[in-house]
Amino acid sequence: MYSLFVKYYEEYLSNQGLSEKSIEVYIVDVLQFCLCPQVVDMMEGRCRSHEALQGFYRVLSVEYQPKSLQRKMVSVKNFLRYLFESGEIEEDSYRNFKFKVPQSKILPKFIPKSDLRAIFQFLSDDLAKSDSRELYRKKIRQGSVIEFLYLTGVRVEELCLLTPEDVLADEGVVLINGKGGRQRIVPVDIANTNFLSLYHNEFLKLSAAAKRYFVNNWGNALSTQSVRSLVRDVSQRAGVEINVTPHMFRHTLATNLLENEVDLRVVQEVLGHSTVKTTEIYTHVAISHVKKELQRKHPYKFDVKS
Structure with missing residues (x-):
């Protein structure tokens, strides 16, 4: 029925x-x-x-x-x-019918700055060690995917659906097609990136043929699972102990932007949240991080209490 x-x-x-x-x-x-x-x-x-x-x-x-x-x-x-x-x-x-949803106490997981630096340092060092064209292309793709995740805060599904036409390199912006058919514009200066600039020049023909911006060496569009595997592999090889997922780069970008006092509405636009209330949860993450840092490093602990 x-x-x-x-x-x-x-x-x-x-x-x-x-x-x-x-x-x-x-x-x-x-x-x-x-x-x-x-x-x-x-x-x-x-x-x-x-x-x-x-x-x-x-x-x-x-x-x-x-x-x-x-x-x-x-x-x-x-x-x-x-x-x-x-x-x-x-x-x-x-x-x-009205329903009440209890407030979730689970805060988004983000990547500590030391681990973030370790990942990007590993990517740079690993690229320099490439001893074949195939390996070089693979490492460019790995670096560009992770760089794009952190630069834009996209969801993994949004990254995989990105087309070459969505990447307006000359204008310095990317068009992201998000949930509910909503489109947003995120500034990305590809010419001044470490990996995306290399990827853009190396893979553009394959991307055009596949009608997807991120592709593998055979010109097939990257799947969400392959992106998750890529992120997990790189983070583990970089010596990061936490389990890093693509979505954590989104949480990390939002948290770091707010820590740097970027306006909440700007963060909302970048992430593509339909309401600012969704974005506000990252303010709690930023505050929680500040509390932990103060508990560890506040001068009172060393200069007065001791």
């Missing part, structure tokens, strides 16, 4: 310009909702849509972290709106 509705909804989402990854996540949320007993009653008119949503919320609030809970509830409310506008359900009481 529900499989047809979900199939039509998936087609509807595809027409909204969402990425395949986003659609996949939203459909999983909807399928999970369809397993709730109240959904059968709702479709057969024995209960209202807000009651079905309430039953789903009760289950989620026990099992899921705040961020996942928020996303799943929004996903399902959008699905119910689709059903109502398509005439599959006759009332829209789901609109009036």
Whole structure:
């Protein structure tokens, strides 16, 4: 019964310009909702849509972290709106259902500056040791991917979907196609980078053929998994002990920009957050880092207390 509705909804989402990854996540949320007993009653008119949503919320609030809970509830409310506008359900009481999501206490993980320096130093030293053209090209690509992640704060999916037309080297900007079809402009002076400038000259023909900016030696677009593997391999070889992921460069950029007193709205624009509230969590990370540094290095500890 529900499989047809979900199939039509998936087609509807595809027409909204969402990425395949986003659609996949939203459909999983909807399928999970369809397993709730109240959904059968709702479709057969024995209960209202807000009651079905309430039953789903009760289950989620026990099992899921705040961020996942928020996303799943929004996903399902959008699905119910689709059903109502398509005439599959006759009332829209789901609109009036309000839910509270507890504030997450988990702060974003960032890369300490010493580890960040170690990664980029390793990349430079490793490139200098290249003894073949194939190895040289591989190391250029490794360096350019990591450099781009930190310069722009892009999500790994956004990096993999980047096209040569999105990289406006002469203008010094990159067009990033983000969540929900939103596009943002991020300044990147490629000519003055250590690795991207080399990559741009070396791989541009392959990129044009693949219609993706970041490609491997065979001209195939990089996958999200290959980027994650690349970051993990480089960070481990650089001697970094923490588990570094591509998304941590995004967190690190945001935290370091705020530590350098860059305006919160500017950071919001760079990261592509729809609201400044999402960006504000990085202020807590920056403050937390300051607290730790003061606890370790405040002169009171050495000049007075001792």
